[in-house]
Amino acid sequence: MTVARSLLDKLWETHEVLRRDDGTSLLWVDRHLVHEGSHHGFAKLAARKMALAAPELTFGVVDHYAPTRTGDVAPDIRRMIQTLGDNARAAGIRLFDLHDPEQGIVHVIGPEQGLTLPGLLINCGDSHTSTHGAFGALAFGVGATEVTHILATQTVWQKRPKTLQITFDGALGAGVTAKDMALHWIAALGADGAQGFAVEYAGAAVRALSMEGRMTLCNLSIEGGARMGLIAPDDVTFAYLKGRPFAPVGAAWAAAVADWRQLHSDGDAVFDRHVSIDASAIAPTVTWGTSPEDALPITGHVPRADGGKDIRATLDYMGLDAGMALTQIAIDQVFIGSCTNGRIEDLRMAAKVLAGRQAVVPGLVSPGSALVKKQAEDEGLAQIFVQAGLEWAGAGCSMCVGMNGDLVDAGKRCASSTNRNFKGRQGRGARTHLMSPAMVAAAAVTGHLTDVRPMLEGRT
Amino acid sequence: MSGWQTLTGSAIALPEANIDTDQLIPARFMSQPRSAGYGGFLLYDARQANPDHPLDRHAAKVVVAGRNFGSGSSREAAVYALVDYGIRAVFAPSFGDIFAGNAVNNGLLTAQIDDDVAALLMARMARTAVAAQIDLGTGRATIAGQDIGFDLDPVRRQKLINGWDDIDLTAQYSNRITTFRAAHFAAHPWAMPTS
Numbered sequence: 001m002t003v004a005r006s007l008l009d010k011l012w013e014t015h016e017v018l019r020r021d022d023g024t025s026l027l028w029v030d031r032h033l034v035h036e037g038s039h040h041g042f043a044k045l046a047a048r049k050m051a052l053a054a055p056e057l058t059f060g061v062v063d064h065y066a067p068t069r070t071g072d073v074a075p076d077i078r079r080m081i082q083t084l085g086d087n088a089r090a091a092g093i094r095l096f097d098l099h100d101p102e103q104g105i106v107h108v109i110g111p112e113q114g115l116t117l118p119g120l121l122i123n124c125g126d127s128h129t130s131t132h133g134a135f136g137a138l139a140f141g142v143g144a145t146e147v148t149h150i151l152a153t154q155t156v157w158q159k160r161p162k163t164l165q166i167t168f169d170g171a172l173g174a175g176v177t178a179k180d181m182a183l184h185w186i187a188a189l190g191a192d193g194a195q196g197f198a199v200e201y202a203g204a205a206v207r208a209l210s211m212e213g214r215m216t217l218c219n220l221s222i223e224g225g226a227r228m229g230l231i232a233p234d235d236v237t238f239a240y241l242k243g244r245p246f247a248p249v250g251a252a253w254a255a256a257v258a259d260w261r262q263l264h265s266d267g268d269a270v271f272d273r274h275v276s277i278d279a280s281a282i283a284p285t286v287t288w289g290t291s292p293e294d295a296l297p298i299t300g301h302v303p304r305a306d307g308g309k310d311i312r313a314t315l316d317y318m319g320l321d322a323g324m325a326l327t328q329i330a331i332d333q334v335f336i337g338s339c340t341n342g343r344i345e346d347l348r349m350a351a352k353v354l355a356g357r358q359a360v361v362p363g364l365v366s367p368g369s370a371l372v373k374k375q376a377e378d379e380g381l382a383q384i385f386v387q388a389g390l391e392w393a394g395a396g397c398s399m400c401v402g403m404n405g406d407l408v409d410a411g412k413r414c415a416s417s418t419n420r421n422f423k424g425r426q427g428r429g430a431r432t433h434l435m436s437p438a439m440v441a442a443a444a445v446t447g448h449l450t451d452v453r454p455m456l457e458g459r460t
Numbered sequence: 461m462s463g464w465q466t467l468t469g470s471a472i473a474l475p476e477a478n479i480d481t482d483q484l485i486p487a488r489f490m491s492q493p494r495s496a497g498y499g500g501f502l503l504y505d506a507r508q509a510n511p512d513h514p515l516d517r518h519a520a521k522v523v524v525a526g527r528n529f530g531s532g533s534s535r536e537a538a539v540y541a542l543v544d545y546g547i548r549a550v551f552a553p554s555f556g557d558i559f560a561g562n563a564v565n566n567g568l569l570t571a572q573i574d575d576d577v578a579a580l581l582m583a584r585m586a587r588t589a590v591a592a593q594i595d596l597g598t599g600r601a602t603i604a605g606q607d608i609g610f611d612l613d614p615v616r617r618q619k620l621i622n623g624w625d626d627i628d629l630t631a632q633y634s635n636r637i638t639t640f641r642a643a644h645f646a647a648h649p650w651a652m653p654t655s
Contacts, residue, residue, distance in 0.1 A: 159615065
């Protein structure tokens with residue numbers, strides 16, 4: 001009798017070089033993605049006079065500090081990009097540099113280029129590496145010491161996490177997206193609710209998502225505390241990947257797909273924890289506080305107390321009154337982009353809301369990659385954003401993390417399609433409300449947090 | 461990195477939940493080389509907003525904080541900021557996974573305690589610095605006169621005590637890695653990037 005295995009079990013076994021007596025595994029790394037922030041790792045490697053173990057499996061991307069607007073670039077930003085370039089050239093790795101026609105956010109271009117494939121183990125010194133789990137890859141973020149270790153050995157030490165299966169049954173309502181699914185479960189379980197777990201997403205509403213939606217869902221796993229998110233690959237996955245530059249071709253493609261079809265949890269696989277959610281009950285969801293767990297349906301109100309948690313400091317920072325309707329919250333600006341929601345489908349959804357309408361607040365739209373940017377321009381989406389009064393910018397992490405100079409000013413309130421509403425995340429003193437790109441577009445049109453659903457009626 | 465087993469020093473409370481890595485070190489400081497020293501960046505904006513911040517009143521080695529400490533980004537710079545300031549141990553009900561992994565790689569203890577223990581300690585500590593003693597061997601600490609146990613993954617405990625360096629540790633397995641690599645790509649040839 002064979003033991004039923006979860007998707008995590010299968011991926012783990014395929015990459016486990018060895019397991020120490022204390023239970024820690026040494027795992028083989030198929031893809032290591034580095035960015036400007038990896039400078040600590042390269043510096044540590046140089047200090048040890050070591051070379052890269054597998055430059056052919058290492059890829060560099062300029063994203064965190066990538067300028068998205070024309071004009072002068074601050075010296076420290078230029079230096080960060082230059083340092084990555086120098087390190088990449090010295091190491092002999094493929095670099096998606098600032099002006100590369102395929103440049104973009106690492107978690108957007110990995111899949112876009114077919115560097116991300118089902119069954120791979122993918123590491124990057126960035127917590128949103130969980131994104132790649134949408135393809136059935138074992139993908140997780142690592143710190144600088146681990147980056148150094150991977151550069152030096154192409155392996156990573158890791159203890160196998162527990163498994164949490166989140167099943168979304170039923171179908172999402174119109175105007176409700178993967179972003180809302182993610183904020184919904186994080187609000188229910190807490191921002192540390194999935195700590196120590198790998199989350200596998202399952203159920204009809206997950207299967208119905210496009211790859212873009214699946215990436216959004218897995219991307220936000222870390223906001224619920226899980227280092228890894230997983231979705232079993234299927235025909236939607238294979239169709240997305242076929243023909244991508246780094247994807248296998250010919251006989252290798254057929255062999256790959258045959259392997260990939262085995263990458264699912266067996267029917268009787270046991271999970272350490274299971275949570276079931278009715279997708280049809282999820283409304284467009286927004287955050288009101290400074291943690292992604294501070295999320296509520298747009299039809300709700302700013303809480304007076306949150307399960308005994310003292311929220312006065314949070315409301316002070318956010319400049320909100322307890323009990324006010326979420327739709328009463330007036331915004332100063334909007335941002336659409338990031339590794340969470342900067343893909344073509346995200347831009348299509350936002351453009352669908354904005355077409356023929358005007359934004360009453362300023363806003364920035366930063367596509368997730370140069371290829372997404374080009375596609376959006378070819379499809380006429382960029383024109384819709386510009387006609388609505390929003391700024392159409394270049395690709396990068398941009399205003400999600402504020403490293404490239406795209407910042408929200410202190411005290412200003414931003415409706416944002418990003419992943420973190422932490423204090424100071426988008427700039428010192430900035431106030432961030434997380435929501436889907438469609439909801440950001442709706443807020444841009446009305447000037448306050450708004451239920452997008454009525455605005456989508458009659459639009460297909 | 462040198463290991464440690466016992467620690468004596470003063471402890472302060474940061475009685476908030478979700479002290480994330482963006483708060484621990486705002487992104488604008490992250491282009492600095494480590495040699496610059498990261499201690500001054502620790503909780504920079506919170507300290508600017510509050511001139512009477514506990515970190516500026518006391519030279520603490522130990523922090524007691526609310527749940528989900530170090531959640532958020534993988535930036536190891538958050539650990540550098542704590543360590544360069546002089547912090548060697550954080551006690552909290554839960555920690556960001558990546559942060560906790562980064563912490564042990566820099567000799568920083570992330571000691572998990574129950575919610576009610578955290579609340580009790582914070583009530584005793586209030587805004588003052590208190591004496592703390594930690595013993596990694598027994599997994600116990602005394603903070604503000606209160607004897608408490610804490611949870612720590614045994615692997616991480618051993619690593620803190622020994623000051624292990626993973627790259628040195630892995631070097632002994634280099635033959636097994638080479639063998640694994642060959643078998644892995646033979647079994648999954650599609651896993652090698654094509655272009």
